[in-house]
Amino acid sequence: MGYKMNVMFASLKGKRIYSILNNKCPVCHEGEFYEVRNPYDLKNFSKNYERCSVCNHKFEMETGFFYGAMYVSYALSVAFSVSIFVAIGVLFPQSPYYVYLIAILTGIVVLMPVTYRLSRLVWMNFFYHYEPQKTAAK
Ligand SMILES: [Zn+2]
Secondary structure, three states: OHHHHHHHHHOOOOOHHHHHHOOEOOOOOOOEOEOOOOOOOOOOOOOEOOEOOOOOOEOOOOOOHHHHHHHHHHHHHHHHHHHHHHHHHHHOOOOOHHHHHHHHHHHHHHOHHHHHHHHHHHHHHHHOOOOOHHHHOO
């Protein structure tokens, strides 16, 4: 599965979505951002490298830089909630309101590691874009 995913993502290299979905440095799209690839490795999922191992880009460009990722995280949670709401509405239209409530809350909690990781990658990609020449100039 890992191999297939890499092939699938290869065509996206150079686009921001590649860095976001594939845990890559926003500048060179080569080095990893998070130390582990599994968001459900709950002990380590939030650990990110300080600098890119390939282009030496400093991920947290200034102290508190990643606080802004909270806005992204909020937006993602809203998007997930709406998706869950719509999915239940379509699949189980007779559900009482508390089913929606429990499903959405459960969904947000279960997806928290994913939300956390995506939000930082998205946030970084607001400020940086792909510069492949930086890979060479190490
Ligand atoms: Zn890099």
